[in-house]
């Protein structure tokens with residue numbers, strides 16, 4: 001089993017879209033997949049067309065020894081289950097301050113049931129974020145294309161390093177919401193022929209279908225097909241290869 005966290009301390013950079021996209025591609029490729037919405041805003045829950053709310057709240061899953069499957073529900077996508085967002089997630093910081101390995105233990109307890117677990121993290125530098133990073137084998141970091149993308153990556157890498165002292169996950173960053181009509185974006189993407197270590201050559205384009213996902217009858221199509229969907233398919237291949245400890249296939 002591999003655990004992927006979609007993380008960035010900043011808001012609105014594409015974490016949830018990435019978590020949902022990777023979970024959808026994992027399930028489509030035959031992996032038994034769990035997407036855990038850890039953000040009380042519940043954007044991932046909305047995007048997979050599920051209702052919020054967890055019986056017994058987050059406490060049941062991380063304190064009472066419940067297995068994650070107790071909180072999971074099916075989604076319209078075959079092979080993909082979701083633990084929806086719940087208001088009790090606001091207490092998660094408090095619980096993981098007591099024991100930073102609670103999330104990690106909860107995920108490990110579901111090793112037999114899922115091949116892939118994807119964690120959608122709220123935007124913060126917090127005890128919750130640190131616990132999410134400690135639970136992850138791989139942290140996927142969406143960076144919005146812009147002049148500060150490389151320095152944002154360096155800052156983030158240092159942050160992951162500091163938060164995960166003795167358990168360091170792999171980090172894979174990539175550029176998203178790239179608009180090739182903008183010279184700044186083209187220049188940034190073209191530098192990527194020789195990306196820094198831990199940086200994917202995959203770039204996810206700006207795609208209006210992704211923006212409309214929340215109001216579409218089949219929201220996952222926007223990240224499974226089309227321009228953004230093809231990029232996310234490549235990113236999933238790279239992620240799967242990293243989790244399997246093998247070289248990723250070259251980006252097409």
Ligand SMILES: Nc1ncnc2c1ncn2[C@@H]1O[C@H](COP(=O)(O)OP(=O)(O)OP(=O)(O)O)[C@@H](O)[C@H]1O
Pocket residue numbers: 010011012013014015016017018039043121122123176177178204205206207208210211212228
């Ligand atoms: N490739 C894309 N093309 C167009 N819009 C995108 C793309 N990726 C993400 N977006 C849009 O950008 C906004 C922010 O994306 P998302 O919710 O995934 O970010 P986030 O980092 O999870 O935000 P938050 O910090 O609030 O949790 C959303 O409106 C989303 O639809």
Ligand SMILES: [Mg+2]
Pocket residue numbers: 015016017039043121122
């Ligand atoms: Mg989000």
